[in-house]
Amino acid sequence: MNDPLPTTRPILLIEDNPADLDLTLRAFKRRHLLNPIQVARDGQEALDLLPGWEAGEPLPLVVLLDLNLPKVSGLEVLRQFKACKAACGMPVVVLTTSDEDRDIKTAYELGANSYIMKPVDFDSFASVAAQIELYWCVLNKPVHSLS
Template identity: 50%
Template sequence: MNDSPILLAEDNPDDVLLTRRAFTKNGFDNPIIAVADGEACLQALLPEHGPAVDPALVLLDINLPKVGGLEVLGRLRSDPRTRIVPVVILTTSREPRDVLEGYRLGANSYVCKPVSFTTFVTVVRTLATYWLRVNEPRPRTGVAP
């Protein structure tokens, strides 16, 4: 089982709380590092100074202040330090252009946030089970980017 942190880029405090509750309700105790805008997400993953967050998974909303989620994704994929970090877009947008652009920029998955908390818990369980228990995690040490 992968116990590395999850980086949650989400500007809605209610959605951050719901995501934390959904992970807990599903028995996942990975630390969740929440950032409220795209700039903070980039700073956490690609800091100019100091250590970077090394998450098992990034959950990325595309509607973020300061730097939009799709721009964040493009920057993550263009940097060798974060090129292979799993990124799941978790957003309310069902716009085909957003879905297409997310995949074009290198998202590993695109998931629309359900309105119902019960359904959201199920979606989080599915995502967390796959990315933290089923999927073979990327090597973190001893491998050149």
Template identity: 70%
Template sequence: MITTEPVRRAILLVEDNPIDLDLTRRAFARSQLINPLEVARDGAEALAWLPRWEAGEPLPLVVLLDLKLPKVDGLEVLRRFREHPLACSVPIVVLTSSIEDCDIATAYRDGANSYIVKPVDFDKFLEVTSQIKLYWCLLNQPPAAHPAPPR
């Protein structure tokens, strides 16, 4: 009997800063994350995933969303994902440098599941990515990768 390993659902990282992108990739590699990391480098690229999911591509396990993005800002991406019948149930973790109370309040009001301020120090960032891996990739029970079409 041939068995195959289950397909690991991707994490969608929405990040425009190449330094933060590299830092995140290195931190996840060091924490031995086995889920693939898909990247959208601006808000428009993030929104371009919606038709792909409509066409049957698996939903991500979790979205890590920066707020300060070119083309379409992160809060608008969050709102559009939450309005979409397929993407509305995907966990979204805001991972940003903003410590503004209004950003935090708006992100939660608009449906963020978590809000994490990016640490500047790599060792602390490594701790954050380890916690993201532990909770969102191992402990959390996500919605189906291919949810039933909306009624």
């Protein structure tokens, strides 16, 4: 199977807050990001992607995961993503408002690749988006398949 190019693989944004979702999408649009953005609006919607990945659908290049999600918490989503053989190597960046030590510790224990506090203003968020894009979409060498 030919793996898609990193620029065609989506960035999966798991975010339920409409204002934060809009802020993130606008920040990436300002950067002229080449990767499509795939959105899951709650934890269950994110977990519903697992069967497709297990069946061989291309993994997202990176996952941006909020922790405070309805239906299934972000930490549980992270736990299940990292427990899935097909998705366990996929980078997950926690992008959240929580600065609780226990959330940070648990996220890293569950396999988060990074933990970033969400900036509240657009310019700061655009700067974070630029750094995410540079590292995860340009510099980082992604995993294609673990099978």
